[in-house]
Amino acid sequence: MEKRTHPFPTKHVLGFLVSLVMTFGAAIVALKTSLSFDAVMWIIGTLAIVQAGLQLFLFMHVKEGEDANSQVINIAFLVFCAVVIVAGTIWVMSFGMSH
Template identity: 45%
Template sequence: MSSHSESRFPIKHLIGYIASIVLTGAAAWIALGTELPMGWIVAGIMALAIIQAGIQLFMFMHITETDSGGIQLGNMIYAFGIAGIIVLGSIWVMSFGYHDHGTDGGGSETEEHGGDH
């Protein structure tokens, strides 16, 4: 048996889990418990989100577990590409999507304005 298959306590996972909970609590406190200006709140939450994403990648997603010991660069580029497509596509759909220009979905104007029938 190799040394990697030994049954050990997953201390790295426990530290990552606790750090994630602390960062989530800090973000909630910044958003709900402070009187900071909106720009500072958003900046603080974004900074904590980036830190938490790094913790998730290194402690839970094992991006450094390659044969050479480096980062899985191809997988990271692919994942960021897919995430970018989803974010930009969502922004595009929300910005230029369907707009209802005051019609009632097929009714005639005489019904809307109380015409004589």
């Protein structure tokens, strides 16, 4: 019988550690800084987007496989739909007129 060797998942461990650093960084920015509310929200939002992208590529293997291009197109469409839904909801809640 042939023994299978599995290399150590260096990219996965590094991605996990970077995700932890970003999560704790966001918590520290939110709880321990004297920055303005807007600055804190921008920092947390940016870290969240970077972390989501990191997890998509490292853990969900978006660019691997036969349908790599269609996966990216599907994710782009998902992001577009999410932006339209969130922006539309904010617009209706902010400027909606009740009769």
